[in-house]
Amino acid sequence: MTQATSTQIQLVSRPAGWPVPQDFRTVTVDLPALAPGQVRVRNDFISVDPYMRGRMNDVESYTPPFALGETMTGGAVGRVVASTSDQFGEGDLVVHALGWRDLAQGPAESFSPVQEVPGAPESLYLGLLGMTGRTAYVGLTAVAGLRPGDTVLVSGAAGAVGSAAGQFARLLGASKVVGSAGSARKVELLTGRYGLDAAFNYKDAPVREQLPAVIPEGVDVYYDNVGGDHLEAAIDVMNRDGRAALCGSISGYNAEHPAPGPDNLHMLTTKGLTLKGFTVGFYQDRFPEFQQKAREWFTAGRLVYDETVVDGLDRAVEGFLDMMGGGNIGKALVKI
Template sequence: MTTNTSTQIQLVARPVGWPTHDDFRSVTVELPELAPGEVRVANEFISVDPYMRGRMNDVRSYTPPYALGETMTGGAIGRVVESTSDAHSVGDVVLHQEGWRDVSQGAASGYRVVPELPGVPLSTYLGMLGLTGFTAYLGLLEIAKMKEGEIVFISGAAGAVGTAAGQIARLKGASRVIGSAGTPAKVALLTEKYGYDAAFNYKDAPVRKQLKAAAPDGIDVYFDNVGGDHLEAALSSFNDGGRAALCGAIQDYNATERVAGPSNMSNIVTRGLTLQGFTVGNHFQHYRAFTEEMTGWFRDGKIVFDETVVEGIDNAVEAFFGLMRGENTGKMVVRVGSAA
């Protein structure tokens, strides 16, 4: 792979409902000589994530929308191949936000050098050891304030955040961890690999009914990746004083009509519930604690993870579509360079 040019994926139209290939294009960009204090990085993995669907819409959100005709951004990890920065050497592994391309170049301050961990693929920095794991950690412990002995329900449990959240809940002493997923294989994986006490396929029957059966004593904490009928089910099953960390609303992302909200919002009042939405950008003061604890769990063999790896920058859009269709187990990444 030459590093003098960069293959990049750009958004060229705002999707209406489900995105299509016509909403994107691939371009080849000639890279200029490095200015002082810059680095050039050959990306090895880039991340595709559900939040990116929201950035394709020109609406108010916690992060600016992608600009039409410009290369999209997102998490990526790679190696420095050229540097004019005193803080970065050729060969350094760096984590950054210039994804959706195979070669990245920019100010060195935007590229954080990270250590290589024996036996751990670099892609893990985009998942369990990165913002994905931090999202789960933050939502459970700082937003929902989960306590030892509590009953936890996690929607979208077989995805990247869900598989992290279930394990963190277990490690932090939850008395029962319940998850939802969309296929029998994913349901089995939750209980057989990720330590969930119970799991159900949300397609089999109404979520409210299945959650009642899985949590006969109610729930204390809900980690919401889905919204819609899952949030409604949680509101029905909450014990008094329950808390929800609202992380995502996958059910709404590709909707073309208004999605109905839960019909039982009055339970928030009568049961004294707390529902709080969050994004990680407002809580980075907790990142060091997460890194230290998660690294320790990895070192002690207490964390497992799955990745769904799609090969090639030219397949990045299809990888994103697969993510939206729920075809991933664990973190979805695109390998755009040599693996380490």
């Protein structure tokens, strides 16, 4: 099996506050000939996600930080171009975690075959039908225990996970779904395209002031992608026995100093609230259930999706920074 070269992006300095292009570099890496049981994949799309910002800090978390001077990792989808494994043949579509590069190579166990859904583009296996969708689904079901008739609030509802969570909540029987977003255009998309019952622009006024009017009946389930002022405001309006699934806190990812916590945590006691953080990897037993439902909903035309795509690995850092600044609608991707 012949050698090949792979263009890859590495982290060279840990950002203080907002990342800048100088924190990254592009390198060309020589890939050796395939060893027995390995595959080589040409990535078609790579994912850029908020959690990657946390991995740029040298702190303990649920996943190790990126090492300086080494190629970063992340979700990717592509096709096998060479294989010495019985598990894969040339042309097979796979998903894996060797993103931030155009050509990936490793043991066959590092790659997962995609069961393709008619009409679904390859990119969707990183989004609505992939890790993004799984994160939204398990947060609503396994973490927050969504029940038919619940009122649901989703923060960051025009992003990748948020737009999936809003739609899934509706399909799972929520009586009302409300979302927050950061522009008038996104607010219009939430109600006009994603089918939410109401939405608001968190930049128009403090979230704490807007929520009581937007959702006067209170919140039973809160799906949090933002943290900060959104979490504090949600606690104010949560109903007794309300449940919050804490998926992310993008509002604080670039902060140079920790922000004060919510000032109303006493309501967890007086209202009997449950706030539970999670990462999707803890709920792999729910993946088959999600896969079945998501495929059924997509095939029936009950799901819509948007993608913000930049072309070329040379623009991957640009795409990541734009996503962190809220410039994306739906899933943020880099097309290789």
